[in-house]
Amino acid sequence: MRLSMEWISDYIKLKEDETGIVNKIKQHTTNVETVDEIAKGVKKVKVGKILKTEGHPDADRLQVCTVDVGEEEPIIIVTNDLSIKPGHTVPVAVDGAVLKDNFKIKSRKMRGVFSQGMFCSLEEFELEENAHGVYKINEDVKPGTDFLEYFKINDKVIEIEVFANRPDLLSYVGVAKELETINAGTDFKLPEYTKLEKTDVFPIKLETTDCNRYTAAIMTDIKIGPSPIWLVRRLASAGIRSINNIVDITNYVMLETGHPVHAFDMDLIGNQIVVKKGEKGTKVLLLDEKKYELNGTETLITDGEKILALGGVMGGELSGINENTKRILLEVAHFDPVNTRKTSKYHKLQTDASFRFERGVDPNDAEFVMGRLVKLISELANGKSDGKMVDVYPNIIEPKTIKARYEYIKDRLGVEISKEEVEKIYDSFEFKYQTTEFGWVVTVPTNRHDLSIEIDIVEEVGRIYGYHNIESSFPETVMKAGTKGAVVSFKDEVSNIVRSTGYNEIMTYSFMNIEKMWMEKSEIKLLNPLSAEYEYMRPLVSYGVLESISYNFRNQNRDVKFFEIANVYSKDESLESKIKETLHLSIGATGRENPDDFTDKREVSYYTLKGAVDTLFKELNIIPEYKRVEIEGMSYSQTAEIFVDKEKVGFIGLVDKDYAKKFYGIKAPVYIGELDLSKLFELKVPLTKENKNYEYPAIKREYSFIVPIKVAFSEIEEIINKSGKIIEKISIFDIYKGKNMDEDKISITITITYRASDRTLTDEDVNRVENKMLKKLNNIEVSLRER
Numbered sequence: 001m002r003l004s005m006e007w008i009s010d011y012i013k014l015k016e017d018e019t020g021i022v023n024k025i026k027q028h029t030t031n032v033e034t035v036d037e038i039a040k041g042v043k044k045v046k047v048g049k050i051l052k053t054e055g056h057p058d059a060d061r062l063q064v065c066t067v068d069v070g071e072e073e074p075i076i077i078v079t080n081d082l083s084i085k086p087g088h089t090v091p092v093a094v095d096g097a098v099l100k101d102n103f104k105i106k107s108r109k110m111r112g113v114f115s116q117g118m119f120c121s122l123e124e125f126e127l128e129e130n131a132h133g134v135y136k137i138n139e140d141v142k143p144g145t146d147f148l149e150y151f152k153i154n155d156k157v158i159e160i161e162v163f164a165n166r167p168d169l170l171s172y173v174g175v176a177k178e179l180e181t182i183n184a185g186t187d188f189k190l191p192e193y194t195k196l197e198k199t200d201v202f203p204i205k206l207e208t209t210d211c212n213r214y215t216a217a218i219m220t221d222i223k224i225g226p227s228p229i230w231l232v233r234r235l236a237s238a239g240i241r242s243i244n245n246i247v248d249i250t251n252y253v254m255l256e257t258g259h260p261v262h263a264f265d266m267d268l269i270g271n272q273i274v275v276k277k278g279e280k281g282t283k284v285l286l287l288d289e290k291k292y293e294l295n296g297t298e299t300l301i302t303d304g305e306k307i308l309a310l311g312g313v314m315g316g317e318l319s320g321i322n323e324n325t326k327r328i329l330l331e332v333a334h335f336d337p338v339n340t341r342k343t344s345k346y347h348k349l350q351t352d353a354s355f356r357f358e359r360g361v362d363p364n365d366a367e368f369v370m371g372r373l374v375k376l377i378s379e380l381a382n383g384k385s386d387g388k389m390v391d392v393y394p395n396i397i398e399p400k401t402i403k404a405r406y407e408y409i410k411d412r413l414g415v416e417i418s419k420e421e422v423e424k425i426y427d428s429f430e431f432k433y434q435t436t437e438f439g440w441v442v443t444v445p446t447n448r449h450d451l452s453i454e455i456d457i458v459e460e461v462g463r464i465y466g467y468h469n470i471e472s473s474f475p476e477t478v479m480k481a482g483t484k485g486a487v488v489s490f491k492d493e494v495s496n497i498v499r500s501t502g503y504n505e506i507m508t509y510s511f512m513n514i515e516k517m518w519m520e521k522s523e524i525k526l527l528n529p530l531s532a533e534y535e536y537m538r539p540l541v542s543y544g545v546l547e548s549i550s551y552n553f554r555n556q557n558r559d560v561k562f563f564e565i566a567n568v569y570s571k572d573e574s575l576e577s578k579i580k581e582t583l584h585l586s587i588g589a590t591g592r593e594n595p596d597d598f599t600d601k602r603e604v605s606y607y608t609l610k611g612a613v614d615t616l617f618k619e620l621n622i623i624p625e626y627k628r629v630e631i632e633g634m635s636y637s638q639t640a641e642i643f644v645d646k647e648k649v650g651f652i653g654l655v656d657k658d659y660a661k662k663f664y665g666i667k668a669p670v671y672i673g674e675l676d677l678s679k680l681f682e683l684k685v686p687l688t689k690e691n692k693n694y695e696y697p698a699i700k701r702e703y704s705f706i707v708p709i710k711v712a713f714s715e716i717e718e719i720i721n722k723s724g725k726i727i728e729k730i731s732i733f734d735i736y737k738g739k740n741m742d743e744d745k746i747s748i749t750i751t752i753t754y755r756a757s758d759r760t761l762t763d764e765d766v767n768r769v770e771n772k773m774l775k776k777l778n779n780i781e782v783s784l785r786e787r
Helices: 018-028 172-181 229-237 245-257 337-346 352-359 366-380 406-413 419-429 454-465 486-500 542-554 606-619 657-664 677-683 713-721 763-778
Strands: 002-004 032-038 043-056 059-068 075-079 089-099 108-110 113-115 117-119 155-160 204-206 211-220 262-265 273-277 283-285 291-293 299-302 307-310 328-335 388-392 400-405 432-435 439-444 560-571 579-590 625-628 634-644 647-655 670-676 699-708 727-736 745-754 783-786
Touching (some): 075 089, 204 388, 211 366, 229 245, 245 262, 299 328, 328 366, 406 419, 406 454, 419 454, 486 560, 486 606, 486 677, 542 579, 542 657, 542 670, 579 606, 606 670, 699 713, 713 727, 713 745, 745 763
Parallel strands (some): 204 273
Antiparallel strands (some): 002 155, 032 155, 089 117, 211 328, 273 299, 299 307, 560 579, 647 670, 699 783, 727 745
């Protein structure tokens, strides 16, 4: 909100200069963005009257003007503005004048004719951005008058930050009242307005609750024309360009009162106003000369047939004020903030009106706002009023009452403040209050939507008292040492284990494109996604890991080992939120096994991933079981589901090469795995001295088996583990398929660690278990190659 110091002085007698006001606002109210000076450094601009004009002897697009600037002799000025006529009064920068950006005016010849100055547009005084010609002064001012001083062009403008909870500061009246409250000014007064009688002067129908008050008044004999310079100047200080006197007055009253208003040309509308909901698909042409297609939730101002305005946002082009307007219907209404915000956002159309209605305007100031409109139009546009207005207000919005306890105020602020001081602050706000045994019952006016509970009253008392007046001190509290929760500690443990196997941890978005979910699809769609690429919450972390591998692959980093620990999301009707979050680990790899060692030519394989997962299970003291499985998009020969105590906890495998290329542009083998850490957290077994079994020595033996391809290693592993209690660990040492090997067979070399928990093993103990194991393996056509 930009505040002209000259303008705000209409409502309050300032006690401070702009520096003092800025300090007070910062201490008590809000942030100050900038302090600007309009027409800074501009000087020697006079009011001039055109006595005579004639064409330039050497230029068709120039004319020579004789101008009275209050001196003994008229001066000559050459201009390219051919609209200048004798009798016009204009601002003249005479010889020696300085305009904006330190532009200096000197007498000089222009195409052979001596010019003694320059006519000015409002652009020279920073009151317009792109002026279309010399400004014509409408007021009767004596030639030679100091233009800057007479029209109060020089001004200081303070721009304040207005937060969404303080819409009362979006008006000059509201800011002036605030300045009085924070002791930056005195003698606050409302501007003069015309008091109107309420009658049924014009039919109004409200067919939607999103407009809970609508007032209207009729004015006739309107004369459309330019606005006086004081009005143009004040609108310019707020960043609003002058249009014509009626439009300028509606903008001026909005800035002055904070309540957006509108004016309709009565000759362009029907004989009634009907406020109702729009119909989906209907198109409406607004004042910005654009057509908008309605979605059916908008509040429309109509005459029963034609759409006149998009309520709370913008007026319609077909009912707007134009140069032929003679009769107008004035509107002061109150629209629902939520509906206005939705309409504005849906149509991507934020206006000064919607900005205020979204934050909430005072529903009970309509008589004052309408009266102010009528008064200004009468004075500046020759408007005639019958002194009547229509007011349709079916459900009156009453001021709120809030219980404020004296002891609570003192406790929250941490300072001893007297009851008299608190009541003085209430009085400065013009809050009505009743004294009670505990404190007060405060009645809050309807222009303060931000005040609804007791702590809001405490905040108001605190900021007016001045937080800078409250001595700073450390809070008195009992400090306790913080600790990590069990789940967080488990997550950190898993992260450390996986990192130790050579994988780098990454973080990816929790939402993604459902078109790239080729395994498990998401059921949870975001209501307000960042884009179509991020519409759904992820059901698997693996999608994000694969996207990261793809990004690296496309940028020539093709030796990648990544993992991520994060939540996945699924529907669960038993929960209050209906959404279940589960902690998962995803691990992925592609490229060379050890890119830093040029002698190591090995590529990442299924067993690379399995080795990292097995390390994790070992550290968590969990015994996994791997079972070959068919998953869409995964290679059947190198994909397995992982079970613990017969409960599925995840999968690992090779991504099908067609899927890897189609979805991620990866033209090399890429492996991915995912584990449900929430389940593993429940299944893990803490390592103790009893289950480590390190008290007695182990015996290790290697076996090389010929294995049919149809036999899953999990079957072999299950048989070995069931062969005896002294089997501690099974490790794959080598896998071979090639020369001297049948096409349907593969050679797997493993190491088995034998250990007893109660004695030192002998060869006879191991041989008994070994013979039993080999016999059972022969039953599934797994034979011993060599040992």
